[in-house]
Amino acid sequence: MKRGGSWVLITNLDHTHHERCFAFFTKPRILPYMTYELAIGDRTYSSWSLRGWLLFEKFNLPVRVHSARMYSDAFKEMLESFAPARLVPAMKFDGIVVQDTIAIAETLAERHPNAHMWPTDVAARAMARNLVAEMHASFTALRGDCTMNLRRHYPDFKPSDAVLKDTARIEALWALAREKYGANGPWLFGDYTIADVFYAPVATRFATYDLPRNAVSDAYINAHLSDPSFRRWRAMGRAQNYIQPGYDLDLPSTPWPGPTPLPAKAVDAGPSENTHCPYSGDPVTDYLELDGRVFGFCNPFCRDKTVADAAAWDGFMEIYQK
Secondary structure, eight states, X not given: OEETTEEEEEOSTTSOHHHHHTOOOOSOOSSSSOOOEEEEOOTTTOHHHXXXXXXXXXXXXXXXXXXXXXXXHHHHHHHHTXXXXXXXXXXXXXXXXXXXXXXXXXXXXHHOGGXXXXXXXHHHHHHHHHHXXXXXXXOHHHHHHSOOOTTOOOTTOOOOHHHXXXXXXXXXXXXXHHHHHOTTSSBTBBBOOHHHHHHHHHHHHHHHTTOOOOHHHHHHHHHHXXXXXXXXXXXXXXXXXXXXXXXXXXXXXXXOSSXXXXXXXXXXXXXXXXXXXXXXXXXXXEEEEETTEEEEESSHHHHHHHHHOGGGOHHHHHHHTO
């Protein structure tokens, strides 16, 4: 629901239909009641916001998400209710504000041990914390020269020596974790953990700027780009359509290197095959066309996030595949 220039999202199916439409989840929530609120910025550009959101999304923790466009008055207003935080992401619950991504991760892991946010093995858990801490404190060349931009793919980008030094270190860390602990899944420690949350935006940087990498790294990057949660995040960013000055480079851009979206497009009118929104269950008012078929949604955002990546949304695919 858009309020005062910012978005309020409820990632819990018990709330009002407009809010439910912005995010759709298929896994059961661990907590019976929503207790957390999370402030984030632009989905297309804010790497730390992505990390904050994934800490809830990937571990099935309910959260109320407040989103505002970065560098706007609405962004400043949003953060006023998360004081003393000055940056995103910021989390609050029970009158407590947590204002750093590592602090958010550790707080959630402490409060939800059954979510297994860290590896269960002691040695693996220690390595995962090392990887997270190094990501949090390092790789300034990569982060400065290759800002997160989920709209673009630059095959002609030429990384500096400093960026290549950062990527070589990252690849060494990924290879070490994958070799020692990653045999049972595509993630750094087999199962998805906080370490993968922290390296998800790094994977997008490799993709956006077409940075050189080895086969192990390429497989890990593709696991992130193909992850349904990440695809939904990116689709919501495309639907928001915030274009920030200074993030795009003056270089040719080719299609995003993740899974190719289904060829859906927005259309002005129905009738649609479905009479109720696949996310909220409310009557349809906005429409898309896919493969000559028309489907309806209860607001433009629901439609546009589905147009951006229809296959990422289970609720839509259920009606599409009938």
